[in-house]
Amino acid sequence: MRHMLTYDMMETARNASQWLGSTARSFGSYPATGLAPVPWFNLMAAWGEVVERSFSRMVAKPDWGIRSVTGQDGRDHLVTTRSVVDRPFGNLVKFEVQGRAPMARQVLLVAPMSGHYATLLRSTVASLLPDCDVHVTDWHNARDIPVSCGKFDIEDYTLYLVDFMEHLGPEIHVIAVCQPAPLTLAATAYLAAKRPDAQPATLTLIGGPIDPDAAPTEVTDFGHRITMGQLEELAIQRVGFKYAGAGRMVYPGLLQLASFMSMNAERHGQAFFDQILRTAKGEARDNDHHNRFYDEYLAVMDMPAEFYLSTVERLFKGLEIAQNRLVVAGEPVDIGRITDVAVKIVEGEKDDISAPGQCLAALELLTGLPEDRKFSHLEPGAGHYGIFAGKSWRNNIRPLVLDFIDAHGGGRDRAVALKSVQP
Structure with missing residues (x-):
């Protein structure tokens, strides 16, 4: 795991997922799809919007947003x-x-x-x-x-x-x-x-x-079960060439996020499923509870x-x-x-x-x-x-x-x- 390749592969997967979401949103929102009497295009656009937003937040530092x-x-x-x-x-x-x-x-x-x-x-x-x-x-x-x-x-x-x-x-x-x-x-x-x-x-x-x-x-319990050698091999990667810290050994934010979400995978999965349905129905908002929470939760940093x-x-x-x-x-x-x-x-x-x-x-x-x-x-x-x-x-x-x-x-x-x- 301690190589730039694994770090770049993970970033590539994130980038590709963001692109896939953007593509689905654009295709599903194409005006001509309104002629089709089925909900699948709306669902595709909603899925793409939620996916694109989620994966784009993983590499963005949130603003404090405290104005007054x-x-x-x-x-x-x-x-x-x-x-x-x-x-x-x-x-x-x-x-x-x-x-x-x-x-x-x-x-x-x-x-x-x-x-x-x-x-x-x-x-x-x-x-x-x-x-x-x-x-x-x-x-x-x-x-x-x-x-x-x-x-x-x-x-x-x-x-x-x-x-x-x-x-x-x-x-x-x-x-x-x-x-x-x-x-x-x-x-x-x-x-x-x-x-x-x-x-x-x-x-x-x-x-x-x-x-x-x-x-x-x-x-x-996890800290006691795993050895330091196992932890270093499984969690540590080297930053890829895209960033100023190229070559630095880190515990990547994306890997940490996967660990966070796995602890409550069913709850997170249901939250995203519900948000896709709300988006398809036109009930979701840019600053609704789901987006406020996950815009922050998904924004992770390397340690x-x-x-x-x-x-x-x-x-x-x-x-x-x-x-x-x-x-x-x-x-x-x-x-x-x-x-x-x-x-x-x-x-x-x-x-x-x-x-x-x-x-x-x-x-x-x-x-x-x-x-x-x-x-x-x-x-x-x-x-x-x-x-x-x-x-x-x-x-x-x-x-x-x-x-x-x-x-x-x-x-x-x-x-x-x-x-x-x-x-």
Whole structure:
């Protein structure tokens, strides 16, 4: 699998499927077909439209699509994005709310590097913007990063987070969603040892695998069943000549997408079948629920091979975070060094990706943190997506997180706080 040929073959299949959909849509929409008293041409055009849209989204980076936000003054303020720290593998992006004074709450939202773009957190950002100034980690597609930029593994990821936190200052409130939770905890511990004055004010970890063995899931079972040699042979490919990252070893986004969809193949199949019927009947819309969801879900990015493999080997198999044995840049990272950063854990009762208990394990590792600065919340009936972007987030978790930020921000002077986060 570790060859450019396999990567190009997969991209060729995607491209051909997109072309096939376009051809079917065009042929089925030909005016003369209206003379035929059968529905097959409408179905062909509908099938082609859905297929073409789906396969074209797999190579497109979605836009944030957050145009404005209503301020406390009752006016709509335009929203733009600006990169404040540029790195080869990811930028720190700030959402600029035009005409609004800096907010007391300054939030760093750490997005996953797990196959989807940071825009997966679009609704999370949109829900926080009315009450916070928001920064997001915007990870880059590995296929677009030249080999000359070097490697990127979990240690590099952790150091990126350290740089971002240092840039934003000690008044920042960090929220890590899913996959980056253990490395965000490690970055905070790294700062506690090296630059204690640069630690964030609070740390919220949402549904992350701090200790994958605390509550086994299909994901953790897979990690135990497969060997690293098998994983490297099956999952890793070399980027083809079409992209700037030609020759870079990656876990391709298309391969990840196939894995995602296979976990709920029947549900996805039914969703696309229903959408084809709606399209044929003229009931589908460009921005309907199906298209909004799958435009984001199908937009995948390649992951650096060394990041994916080191995540599986060191965090899932080796349990280096769970056992407090992680080493970054030759320095042991002791999570017990965190002594004054308030930490909140959020889990979903029905989370089948990071089951309840995996993220909660972080509190046991925080041996130097007083009990009155440790908090947890288990959201009843919530799945993985719901705890950071769904109804559970909007109605219950978001208010709890904002209250936590307000109660445990350190009580520092607001003017100093705002000055410290200016880029």
